[in-house]
Amino acid sequence: MQINDSGAALGYYVSEDGYPGWMPQKWTWIPRELPGGRASFIHVFEPVEDGQTRGANVFYSVMEQMKMLDTLQNTQLQSAIVKAMYAATIESELDTQSAMDFILGANSQEQRERLTGWIGEIAAYYAAAPVRLGGAKVPHLMPGDSLNLQTAQDTDNGYSVFEQSLLRYIAAGLGVSYEQLSRNYAQMSYSTARASANESWAYFMGRRKFVASRQASQMFCAGWKRPSLAAW
Incomplete structure (x- = not known):
């Protein structure tokens, strides 16, 4: 991404390779706007730091816990196999x-x-x-x-509690409830399930308003509004 002294985007470098990092990359520069002022590149993301030019993956904050959960489940499976012997x-x-x-x-x-x-x-x-x-x-x-x-001794060693703790941490990082992530509604009443669903709904509506609505508006302006005004 190329920016000016004020931090505004001037253009973007787009890689034409299938997967970056495998071979020398070929980059194509695309200006942000065409000479007539019409947008030629739509770049929508939610910055969280000054100078940020690309979006952050929502899984970054919970990637370590997801790896821990995968290792924990594989270890528990191996333990179950040993206990069956x-x-x-x-x-x-x-x-x-x-x-x-x-x-x-x-x-x-x-x-x-x-x-x-x-x-x-x-x-x-x-x-x-x-x-x-x-x-x-x-x-x-x-x-x-x-x-x-x-x-072998059949001991749980707190596996269930530890798994729930990791799932709750991951759910909080992704903006969803533990029950929605684990699909385990056994310990929920109707009122708690409704409150959890409402909270998640508010979160996703906010995300949709910022990302989806903003992208749709730019697509409308770039693809439909200008031809309509020109025809008018």
Whole structure:
């Protein structure tokens, strides 16, 4: 955008490339007004700082929170997958001293034979368990053994509250209510829903009056008003 000493726009440089930044860009300069005073370029935005020449994306203020929400939801999904897993373990009542004797004493030939024989007896016992229930094999454990299922702890860790907090922050930055953004109206009454809708309606009506109406007025003046006056 080219401006004069007073900050008024004189013309605009428009990139003709498909996406800026991929290759050397080709710029075309378009004047703000034609020689006859008719507008040739419509530039509508809402400045918030002195010297600003381009509009600010409404998502800028909440972009970090949106990234946090995406990471939080992906992490929660991974946690749910882990919680759905389980491991089956067979635990023995063999005391610690006897187990250490089997393991640490395996250097001697006699102890190795005892360990091999013990494991062989267990394997033979489980292989010879023919009991079935509905076509599925039901193993009979050796005396003193127990079959346990190990699962991850099912803890929320405040996920729901934290997610609501992020959604409320994002909703406030975008100018909408939490319920409209999350589509969760479970905790709202009719009066609160009506008040929230009225507040959002007022916000969007203000935005429409400043941006849409201003752009439509300039389009009307540039495309319809002048030909009509010329014909008149």
